[in-house]
Amino acid sequence: MIATLQSLRFIFMMMIFMSHYAYRDIRAFDAGGDCGVAFFFLLSGFVCSLGYGRQVQKGTFNYGNFILRRIRRVYPLHLLCLFFYLLVSHSPFDMKVFLNLLLLQSWVPEADWYFSCNAVSWFLSSLLFCYLLFPCAYRYISNSLSLLILVACITTYCLTPYDRVNAILYVSPLVRFADFYLGMLLCRLYERNITLPGSGRAEVLLMIALVFTLAVYPYTDSKFRNAPLYWLVLIPLILVFAQQKGAISRWLKSKPMMFLGSITMPIFLTHQMLIGILLHRLPKMPAMLMLFVCIFVVLVISWGIQIIFYRLLRL
DSSP states (O other): OOHHHHHHHHHHHHHHHHHTOOBTTBOOOHHHHHHHHHHHHHHHHHHHHHHHHHHHHHTOOOHHHHHHHHHHHHHHHHHHHHHHHHHHHOOOOOHHHHHHHTTOGGGSOSHHHHTSSSGGGHHHHHHHHHHHHHHHHHHTOOHHHHHHHHHHHHHHHHHSOGGGIIIIIIIOHHHHHHHHHHHHHHHHHHHTTOOOOOSHHHHHHHHHHHHHHHHHGGGSOTTTTTTHHHHHHHHHHHHHHTTOOSHHHHHHTSHHHHHHHHTHHHHHHHHHHHHHHHHHHSOOOOHHHHHHHHHHHHHHHHHHHIIIIIIISOO
16 A cells, blocks of 8 residues: 555544544544545545556456455454454344344444444445445446446435435445545546645645534534545545655654554454443543543554454464
C-alpha cells in the first residue's frame, strides 16, 4: 500500500474510536465515525484496484486466491473477537451469533442483528460483499455502470425513510458498495495520472476542508451524512496524498505513523469492546486520563495481536 494512505488509516481509525468513546464530559464523536467508515470503504476499493486491477484486465486474476487472502487477513481475528465477546457476555449461541460467525449480519436490516456481538464486525460483513463483487465490477467498469450506480444511489438515498437510515444507508452491503466502487474509480484516475496537484498547500487545504466537513455534520440531513457528505473531501484527499509530495505526507511516512497504520485492523476490531470493558471496570478518573488509558490499552493489545497474527502466524 502507498505509505501515506496506510498512515491515514490510523487517523481515520481514531475518528471511529472517538465515535465509540463517551465518558463524563467527552461526548461520542459521531461525525468521525461516519467519516472514518466512508474513508475505509473508499480506500478498500482504491487499494484492491491498485493491487489487482491489471490482473483482472489481463485475465490472470485468480478469484479464489484473492478471496482466500482477504478472508485469511481478517477472519481469524474476527473469530478471536467473537469468541472474546461470547466469553465476557455469557451470550448463548443463537442465530445472531451464527450470522456473525459467517459475516452475514449486515444483510439483516435490524440494529439488534447487524450491531450484534462485536458490533463493528458489520463492516467486515459489508466489505466481504464488496470483495466478492470486485473482479466483476472492475472488469465491466464504465461510464454506463457508473451512471447506473449513481442513479441507484440517489434513488435509494431519497426514498429511504428516516427511521431506516442506519439499516439501509449506513450498513447495507448493497449501498456501501457505492463507496467501494468510487474507490475503484479513483484508482483508475490515479493510474492514468489524472490527479489533483500534490503539494503541501493542497494537503493543508484538504485537511481544513475535512475539519469543516466534520463541523457541518450536525447540520446535515441524516440521509446524506453517512457517506455523500464526505465524498467531496475524501475523494481529492486520497488522490492528493497518494502522490506523497507535501510536508504532511512526509510526516505520514515517518516510522511511528507507518507502525500505527499497520495495526489499524486489530484496533478496529477490538476497540469498541475494550472501551466498554475499561469504562465499566476501571475506577472513576478524569475524562482525559480515562481516554489516554483506553487508547494506550487498545494500542498495546492491537500491537500484540499484530505480532501474533501477522508476523508469527503470517496471516
